[in-house]
Amino acid sequence: MPYVEKDHFNRDMNYVPDRITRDGRDGWPVEPGRYRLVAAKACPWATRAIIVRQLLGLEDVISLGMPGPVHDEDSWTFELDEGGRDPVLGIEQLREAYVARFPDYPRGITVPAMVDVPSGQLVTNDFPWITHDFFFEWSDHHREDAPDLWPAAVREEMEDVMQHVFTEVNNGVYRCGFAGTQGAYEKAYRRLWDAMDWLEERLAGRRYLMGDTITEADVRLFTTLARFDAVYHGHFKCNRQKLTELPHLWGYARDLFQTPGFGDNTDFDQIKAHYYRVQSDVNPTGVVPAGPDPDVWLTPHGRG
Incomplete structure (x- = not known):
């Protein structure tokens, strides 16, 4: 898990620092079709990457694998896919991509993760840089009307x-x-x-x-x-x-x-299942609340 529980919360920010860049300086060059973003809609850090990928029009350039909302201490899993396996990577647990590159990987298995499809290896799970690089390093592949996310x-x-x-x-x-x-x-x-x-x-x-x-x-x-x-x-x-x-x-x-890109990538059922079922120390009964009503998100916002 990406946090340390003591009297005070501290997020573990020690991620795999490799980046996918135009010049491939870390050994991972920008290459359409080569990489798979693994990102669960339950996770706020992962949902960022899903949203940015869609806003920039990278759907046909970077594929998307989506684990289910409930995981154990070992790994995020692909129970939403047929047979419980990611259809591109062929793995049941995201951990498999981590250990394919780091056999003794000592830290938590986190999303989002960028995976090299040919080798099945994790490239990076450094979430702030993933969306940064979607904008700056993958710009040759943005759709023509993509927003300027870093003006x-x-x-x-x-x-x-x-x-x-x-x-x-x-x-x-x-x-x-x-x-x-x-x-x-x-x-x-x-x-x-x-x-x-x-x-x-x-x-x-x-x-x-x-x-x-x-x-x-x-x-x-x-x-x-x-x-x-x-x-x-x-x-x-x-x-x-x-x-x-x-x-x-x-x-x-x-x-x-x-x-477009925000609400269609927000799944309240997955969000609630993740927090209320996985975080048993906070919610030991595992009961998931029925509300609130998601339809309120579609009411007029008046900010146009």
Whole structure:
């Protein structure tokens, strides 16, 4: 699992650092059809990569394998596929791709993962760089009308915004959910809601985080917001308010959800199954809640 449980939550950010680049400097050159993105819709970090792949029009260039939402301590598995095997890689567990390259791989098996199809080996699971490189390294293969997810004019500020979103919101909900003491939880709760209030204020005067167009920053925030009421509000005790009670963030989240690439890659059943069934230390009964009603995501957002 990508976290360490003590009194305070700390995310393990030690990933395989290889990158797929135009010049192939790490031994993995950009090559259409060669690589498979393995990414579960249950996982927010993996869903980022699925969304960016679609926004940029890379579906015919990088194939997609999708594990199911429930995994054990050993690996993500392909129970959604016929026979329980990924149809391209021919494996039952994502771990098989990891050990094909690193026979004694010592860390958790995480998604997203880029796998080299000819060898069946993991290339990288370094999730921030995967979407970065989809934009910069695979640009020759983007569709003609692909959005500029890293606009040069705001890139420096965007990096700061994304870092704040990562530490305080993407990780902030986990910091609340896996706090080991009351004091650690209350500190995490205050940090999260300080950031949520900052976002609510920022989005009062602009359609998206960086202005009038969707950027990578929006993708990174969206996957947390999409899980907020369904999981984080109750399961992780992030319960000062629901997302639906924050007018600017809620309108913004629906605006993105109703944009191709976002809502169609958001599976609330898989999301709830993953958090409520896998994280048995937080939810020992394994009971998965029936709500909330996903149809509220299709109501008018008023941000056009």
